[in-house]
Amino acid sequence: MAAELAAGRVLDTPVSSKCLACGFPFWDQLTAAEQEALCRSTRVVHYDKGAHVHSPTENCVGILLLRSGQLRSYMLSEDGRDVTLYRLFPGEVCILSASCVLDAVNFDLHIDAEEPVEAYCIGAGSFKRLMDQNLAVRCYAYQMTAERFSDTMWAMQQILFMSADRRLAIFLTDELAKTGSNELRMTHDQIARYMGSAREVVSRLLKYFAQEGLVSLSRGGLTVLDKPRLQKLAREGRASRR
Numbered sequence: 001m002a003a004e005l006a007a008g009r010v011l012d013t014p015v016s017s018k019c020l021a022c023g024f025p026f027w028d029q030l031t032a033a034e035q036e037a038l039c040r041s042t043r044v045v046h047y048d049k050g051a052h053v054h055s056p057t058e059n060c061v062g063i064l065l066l067r068s069g070q071l072r073s074y075m076l077s078e079d080g081r082d083v084t085l086y087r088l089f090p091g092e093v094c095i096l097s098a099s100c101v102l103d104a105v106n107f108d109l110h111i112d113a114e115e116p117v118e119a120y121c122i123g124a125g126s127f128k129r130l131m132d133q134n135l136a137v138r139c140y141a142y143q144m145t146a147e148r149f150s151d152t153m154w155a156m157q158q159i160l161f162m163s164a165d166r167r168l169a170i171f172l173t174d175e176l177a178k179t180g181s182n183e184l185r186m187t188h189d190q191i192a193r194y195m196g197s198a199r200e201v202v203s204r205l206l207k208y209f210a211q212e213g214l215v216s217l218s219r220g221g222l223t224v225l226d227k228p229r230l231q232k233l234a235r236e237g238r239a240s241r242r
Contacts, residue, residue: 015042015120023065023093023120029136041126047113053097054111060100060124066090069117072194073148074110083159083196086151087114089178094119095144101128102145159196168205169233171195172215176224185221 021027192202
């Protein structure tokens with residue numbers, strides 16, 4: 001476990017079966033022995049903001065169930081440019097941090113902590129044994145993998161085939177939906193990184209949105225002034241996903 005979690009800190013905190021039962025839908029389909037083994041192989045881990053959680057050249061971390069913080073999954077080009085594929089938030093499971101136990105996964109993926117992260121971590125070897133023993137666990141793992149690939153393809157579809165203004169509208173509506181607020185505390189550089197765009201492009205589009213009365217800009221953030229119009233623009237972009 002120490003070698004697998006070199007980028008993070010393992011906390012000597014007991015992991016209750018109740019926590020795992022809430023996070024993993026296959027819990028009730030495990031035998032008593034499998035439940036006990038899962039609890040024994042799970043540790044609470046912490047990653048500082050900016051920590052590198054997973055990369056193609058590092059050991060397999062394992063399955064991460066986020067308790068707090070945020071993870072960003074991205075691909076990295078040879079010249080150092082990155083494209084955000086998806087982000088994970090509390091209550092969500094990071095399955096591709098254990099890509100070494102998933103035979104169908106064969107692409108280079110990086111995962112960083114965007115905020116201080118605390119998570120439950122199931123060791124890769126222990127999870128692989130559970131997958132081999134229990135069909136419900138194996139189905140769950142590949143279902144989650146398929147969902148993350150769907151997120152990845154949606155990100156690629158936006159970058160390759162969608163206009164930047166619609167991508168920005170989708171991003172803003174998605175971010176505001178998470179908080180239920182009309183305010184977003186995020187810099188232009190952060191928005192560009194999450195969208196897979198250039199900061200200059202995002203700044204220009206936000207200025208245009210402000211001129212059109214969709215948003216008002218402030219230092220380190222923005223406020224949406226006309227959510228219906230922004231949502232309409234986002235829906236026109238989403239229609240291409242169906």
